[in-house]
Amino acid sequence: MEIIQIVGLGMIATFLALVVKEHKPIFAFLLTVFTGVIIFLFLIDKIAIMIEMIEELAINANVNLIYVQTIFKIIGIAYIAEFGAQIARDAGQGAIATKIELAGKVLIMIMAIPIISVIIETILTLIPAAMGDLS
Amino acid sequence: MNYDVSLIFQIAGVGIVVAMIHTVLKQMGKEEIANWVTLIAFVVVLYMVATVVDDLFQKIRSVFLFQS
Numbered sequence: 001m002e003i004i005q006i007v008g009l010g011m012i013a014t015f016l017a018l019v020v021k022e023h024k025p026i027f028a029f030l031l032t033v034f035t036g037v038i039i040f041l042f043l044i045d046k047i048a049i050m051i052e053m054i055e056e057l058a059i060n061a062n063v064n065l066i067y068v069q070t071i072f073k074i075i076g077i078a079y080i081a082e083f084g085a086q087i088a089r090d091a092g093q094g095a096i097a098t099k100i101e102l103a104g105k106v107l108i109m110i111m112a113i114p115i116i117s118v119i120i121e122t123i124l125t126l127i128p129a130a131m132g133d134l135s
Numbered sequence: 136m137n138y139d140v141s142l143i144f145q146i147a148g149v150g151i152v153v154a155m156i157h158t159v160l161k162q163m164g165k166e167e168i169a170n171w172v173t174l175i176a177f178v179v180v181l182y183m184v185a186t187v188v189d190d191l192f193q194k195i196r197s198v199f200l201f202q203s
Contacts (some may be wrong), residue, residue, distance in 0.1 A: 001167070003194065006140065009140060009143070010136070013143055016143065016144070016147035017147075018155075019147065019151070020147050020150035020151060023150070023151070023154030023157075024150045024153060024154050024173070025148065026146070026177055027146060027150030027153070027169075027176075027180060030146060030177075030180050030181065030184050031143065031146045031147055031150070032183050033184055034142065034143060034146055034183070034187060035143060037184070037187045037188055037190075037191045038143070038187070040191055041187075041191050041194060044191075044194050044195065044198055047198060048198045051198065051199070067194065072199045073199055075199060076195055076196075076198070076199025079195065079199075080192070080195060092158065
């Protein structure tokens, strides 16, 4: 029953943050960040198990491993960007949060470029007329 | 959960104690020292949080194959 641990941790941290926020809001904010990191660290072990399973499936299905790894990297970027953006938004810096999210989107797009180009090439080989135009 | 959850109580405790010290020093008229105490306590807590955040980032890098 790990969910009880996590919920209890979150509730205790919430109460403590409420108490501390009255006098020193900075410490309440750091407390929030710390709690978020602890919960994330707790979850990342489970995520690792899941990713291992997906990788095994991909190897069994003879999928090129580079594509799977790219997808994992994209998921990682999404997690980190979301984490940072939420912390920034919590601290009242909505503008910085939006920029972090923008950076995450751009970097994900850059990572996806090889996959997209492969898809476009595949589609072009399916259309003989287009290939004739290109060559 | 092998991470030090008691650090949460430490951070909250530091916050409350610093608030108390700040109030006492303000009553004594030592406003400047009170501000310095707050700043130093903030740096200490920030160090603790930064260590854990670094741990998290290293873990994400290793899990999501950023090392390769």
